[in-house]
Amino acid sequence: MEYNSPTISFFGLGYVGIVTAACFASKGFKVLAYDVDKKKVELLNEGKSHIFEPGLDKLIKESVDKGKLKGVYDPFEAVLNSDMTFITVGTPSKQDGSIDLKFVDSASKMIGEALKLKDKWHLTVVKSTVIPGTTNKVVRRNIEILSRKKYDEEFGVCSNPEFLREGSAVEDTFNPDRLVIGGDEKSVNFLKRFYEMFYNPLPPTIITTAENSELIKYANNAFLAMKVSFINMISRICQKLPNGDIEVIAKGIGLDKRIGPLFLRAGAGWGGSCWPKDLNALKKFAEELELKLPLVDATIEVNNTQPLIMIDLAKEELKDLKGKTISVLGLSFKPNTDDVRDAVSIKIINNLLEEGAIVKVYDPKAMENIYRIFQDKLTYAGSAIECIKNSDCAMLVTEWDEFKRMTPEDYLKNMRNPFLIDGRRIYDPKLFSGKMKFKAIGLGNRV
Numbered sequence: 001m002e003y004n005s006p007t008i009s010f011f012g013l014g015y016v017g018i019v020t021a022a023c024f025a026s027k028g029f030k031v032l033a034y035d036v037d038k039k040k041v042e043l044l045n046e047g048k049s050h051i052f053e054p055g056l057d058k059l060i061k062e063s064v065d066k067g068k069l070k071g072v073y074d075p076f077e078a079v080l081n082s083d084m085t086f087i088t089v090g091t092p093s094k095q096d097g098s099i100d101l102k103f104v105d106s107a108s109k110m111i112g113e114a115l116k117l118k119d120k121w122h123l124t125v126v127k128s129t130v131i132p133g134t135t136n137k138v139v140r141r142n143i144e145i146l147s148r149k150k151y152d153e154e155f156g157v158c159s160n161p162e163f164l165r166e167g168s169a170v171e172d173t174f175n176p177d178r179l180v181i182g183g184d185e186k187s188v189n190f191l192k193r194f195y196e197m198f199y200n201p202l203p204p205t206i207i208t209t210a211e212n213s214e215l216i217k218y219a220n221n222a223f224l225a226m227k228v229s230f231i232n233m234i235s236r237i238c239q240k241l242p243n244g245d246i247e248v249i250a251k252g253i254g255l256d257k258r259i260g261p262l263f264l265r266a267g268a269g270w271g272g273s274c275w276p277k278d279l280n281a282l283k284k285f286a287e288e289l290e291l292k293l294p295l296v297d298a299t300i301e302v303n304n305t306q307p308l309i310m311i312d313l314a315k316e317e318l319k320d321l322k323g324k325t326i327s328v329l330g331l332s333f334k335p336n337t338d339d340v341r342d343a344v345s346i347k348i349i350n351n352l353l354e355e356g357a358i359v360k361v362y363d364p365k366a367m368e369n370i371y372r373i374f375q376d377k378l379t380y381a382g383s384a385i386e387c388i389k390n391s392d393c394a395m396l397v398t399e400w401d402e403f404k405r406m407t408p409e410d411y412l413k414n415m416r417n418p419f420l421i422d423g424r425r426i427y428d429p430k431l432f433s434g435k436m437k438f439k440a441i442g443l444g445n446r447v
């Protein structure tokens with residue numbers, strides 16, 4: 001077995017797959033990247049990415065040019081010419097919120113079929129977020145049946161969940177807080193040796209069973225989402241508290257080392273491709289074990305109603321939103337990404353449309369993605385200033401840097417009715433509220 005520099009293959013070029021593949025290749029490892037979607041493979045071989053992520057295009061271009069990163073159309077080619085395969089396919093939700101493992105199932109079946117033709121030991125690493133038990137019950141089992149090889153002796157399987165955040169995915173991959181690897185000794189050691197080479201030195205690493213490793217990922221996301229929903233819940237008190245300000249409360253509790261300052265930014269709610277689906281999948285998994293997860297239920301419940309606070313704040317001032325022009329600044333579920341999956345902006349826009357408002361939108365990256373959802377129901381602006389021009393209310397929904405640079409004068413000069421609702425707490429209330437109508441999440445009236 002070539003330990004010095006294992007060749008790595010990827011099944012699935014979504015967010016996690018394409019970023020991880022590019023990061024591995026950028027450090028000189030040979031990477032073969034396979035996806036059922038031929039367009040993604042083709043684009044990769046042109047040195048480009050189908051997603052926007054800071055730093056990613058450069059890494060891909062350099063690695064493709066150096067011959068370290070190659071997109072392949074044939075799953076067999078990927079498996080037979082590599083020492084280990086990372087499964088990074090999507091794990092979407094089914095209608096009832098439970099996890100849909102169809103892509104993990106088909107990827108592991110393809111790997112099994114290919115391994116039938118291979119003589120060397122091969123490792124399969126499950127990086128996709130999967131409910132506990134999947135690595136052993138689905139992936140290992142599929143490979144065992146289809147390859148007709150002996151587990152441990154002829155192939156290995158382990159779980160290695162991903163903790164990268166969209167918008168800082170490259171940075172997170174190079175500098176993770178920790179690694180989690182779960183599985184049998186041989187598989188775990190093989191992967192650990194690769195990571196020792198890749199990171200040098202290895203970040204803090206938890207070695208455990210595949211099931212624990214899989215559950216760590218869900219517990220991690222559920223805890224972070226709970227932290228954000230917690231601060232959003234407290235922000236509702238601040239909203240009704242004269243002189244209350246959630247920013248100060250977050251700072252006050254965040255300085256307690258047992259709580260910590262991160263993920264305490266109150267706002268219009270959380271979204272994205274992970275938390276909504278993962279929290280629902282965890283709930284469904286617990287139901288199978290005849291368990292209730294009341295903290296997860298409450299975390300979701302707070303989040304479902306949090307965006308509506310923006311609508312209530314607008315109504316307090318404008319009374320009826322029918323026929324009013326409302327500008328929505330920021331559409332992606334967070335800054336530095338074009339991803340709008342389960343974005344708060346969608347809930348807000350839907351509510352505004354139901355109220356009969358004329359909705360104008362702008363986002364530096366997510367315009368195309370939001371157009372696919374709303375088409376001609378919205379007015380699409382080419383800039384933030386164009387978006388707020390002649391409007392009755394501006395709602396700041398995603399905290400992009402370019403919005404942070406806007407001044408009260410920008411709003412005063414351009415809006416018909418200068419009225420701003422800061423849904424992400426990016427503006428200094430002292431500066432803004434003296435000059436124009438200004439409301440913000442978790443900010444009580446000044447008395």
Ligand code: UGA
Nearest residue numbers: 162163164165166228263264265267270271272274333334
């Ligand atoms: C999340 C986790 O942070 C990653 O560790 C994990 O790997 C990823 O899910 C995943 O499972 O793939 P991500 O969804 O990219 O990453 O985004 P986060 O930065 O965690 O933000 C999630 C949502 O919470 C965003 O809508 C963000 O605006 C919101 N948020 C976050 C707040 O409203 N307040 C905060 O203080 C932090």
